[in-house]
Amino acid sequence: MQKTQKKSGLINHGTAAQNRKARFDYTIKETVEAGIVLKGPEVKSLRLGRATITEAWAGERDGEIFLFNCYIPEYQGGLLSRFEPRAPRKLLLKRKQRDQLLGAVAKDGYSLVPLEILFNDRGLAKVQLGLGQGRNKADKRHAIAARDWQRDKSRLMREKG
Numbered sequence: 001m002q003k004t005q006k007k008s009g010l011i012n013h014g015t016a017a018q019n020r021k022a023r024f025d026y027t028i029k030e031t032v033e034a035g036i037v038l039k040g041p042e043v044k045s046l047r048l049g050r051a052t053i054t055e056a057w058a059g060e061r062d063g064e065i066f067l068f069n070c071y072i073p074e075y076q077g078g079l080l081s082r083f084e085p086r087a088p089r090k091l092l093l094k095r096k097q098r099d100q101l102l103g104a105v106a107k108d109g110y111s112l113v114p115l116e117i118l119f120n121d122r123g124l125a126k127v128q129l130g131l132g133q134g135r136n137k138a139d140k141r142h143a144i145a146a147r148d149w150q151r152d153k154s155r156l157m158r159e160k161g
Helices: 040-047 093-107 136-161
Strands: 012-017 026-036 057-061 064-068 089-092 111-119 125-134
Touching: 012 040, 026 093, 026 111, 040 111, 057 093, 064 093, 093 111, 093 125
Parallel strands: none
Antiparallel strands: 012 111, 026 089, 026 125, 057 064, 057 111, 064 089, 111 125
């Protein structure tokens, strides 16, 4: 999904923040889109595309799923824009989805990894969570080799015809 912007530079729908390293560090088995509880200035700051989720993680607190360590900087446009940039933010999922994800984390040793924060067609902020299993060094080297081979193969195909 690509960013679509107005003249003012705001993101109306598309990706606001992306964790590109997550797909390298984890083998993603399943993805789920969850809503996120935000305050007004947080949404404005997200629309400017200044959020960072590279160090973020999702986990359980009091039977709910929260997004921890997600950095959304303070919005500089108004007086009432004070909020904690790294505050835990509640994720909105259906009960069946939540129980399924928490069960996979508890039983199978998976991790909930935030892959991206995006705005859907209706303009609502969503978080795409991945249910992933951590990779070891050998798996990472294999992924690098496969990625390099794909790049070389496509270069050869372009040159040949």
